[in-house]
Amino acid sequence: MSTIYINYNGKIVAEHDLVISAENRAFRYGDGLFETMLWKDGDIRFLNFHVQRLQEGLGMLHMEDSHRFDTFFIKSKTEELIRKNNMLGQQVRVRLIVFREGGGLYSPDTNKTAFVLQIARIPDSLRDKKIGLIIDLYTEYRKPYSDLSKLKSNNALIYVLAGLHKRKHRFDEVLLLNQEGFLCEALSSNIFIYYEKVLYTPAISEGCVAGVMRRVVMDMAADEGVEVVEAQISPEIMKQADEIFCTNAVHGVQWVMGYKQKRYFNKISRILQEKLLTWGYDEDN
Structure with a gap:
């Protein structure tokens, strides 16, 4: 089996090499952020949006030198790693983890950043948008x-x-609730619900991640003349909705086929899937 390489803070090393210590703050405290991105056609899709979100988040966490994670840095480091792993010409999942360097307990010794960059081929099965998801509502926590x-x-x-x-009950995706019991997001996606000709998505204030693809889909829907409302959404709407779909940077738009006995259409999600094939390339470049 061929060796997979990663970039650990500027050094290309084998993925199986030990690169962190027990003092690593990402390991000990979860003290960091990450971006999951899609490399396609020789570029990272919507890279500007990823950079904006990452730099804003690092600023909120009071990390220094966040400016170095700009579009040139991320694209060039990703391309270097893709070449090293012989993945040119393929669709690749890119994961950039940025964490606070150094030691310390809850109070860190420094606010400087370090990073890990990983890539992985996207299996063909992940690219098939014809099959809808079967979902469940996660309610334990x-x-x-x-x-x-x-x-x-x-x-x-x-x-x-x-x-x-999700794995125990063999669902394709599960939806999370916020502390008040309203819809928040999916396990690895934002969620959209089409009901009575309006497209709803949980507001950022409801606790969802500010997804890059969420932002893109809202722009595309507006371009199609579809009203988009960010709202507080009861899970009861799942019994009445016309469509539900999930969005993230790697999968794009994934339509939901069913929840319990309820089945959904995929008219709006299909339009957005097709629109996404060409949307934003001028901005990307």
Whole structure:
């Protein structure tokens, strides 16, 4: 089996090499953020949006030198790693983890950043948008919300537990509730609900991650003349909705086929899937 390489803070090393210590703050405290991105056709889709979100989040966490994670830095480091792993010409999942360097207990010794960059081929099965998702509502624990909830944080216990539920019951995706019992997001996606000719999505204030694809889909829907409302949404709407779909940077738009006995259409999600094939390339370049 061929060796997979990663970039650990500027050094290309084998993925199986030990690169962190027990003092690593991402390991000990979840003290960092990450971006999951799609490399396609020789570029990272919507890279500007990823950079904006990452730099804003690092600023909120009082990390220094966040400016170095700009579009040139991320694209060039990703391309270097893709070449090293012989993945040119393929669709690739890119994961950039940025964490606070150095030691310390809860109070860190420094606010400087370090990073890990990983890539992985996207299996063909992940590219098939013709089959809708079967979903469930995860209710064991709820996601608390604050101004930090929108960040893609290394603190991910709620998602781990929801993932266990998803795997145990063999669902394609599960939806999370916030602390008040309203819809928040999916395990690895934002959610949209089409009901009575209006497209609804949980507001950022409801605790969902400020997804890049969420932002893109809202722009595309507006371009199609579809009204988009960010709202507080009761899970009861799932019994009445015409469509539900999930969005993230790697999968794009994934339509939901069913929840319990309820079945959904995929008219709007299909339009958005097709629109996404060409949307934003001028901005990307």
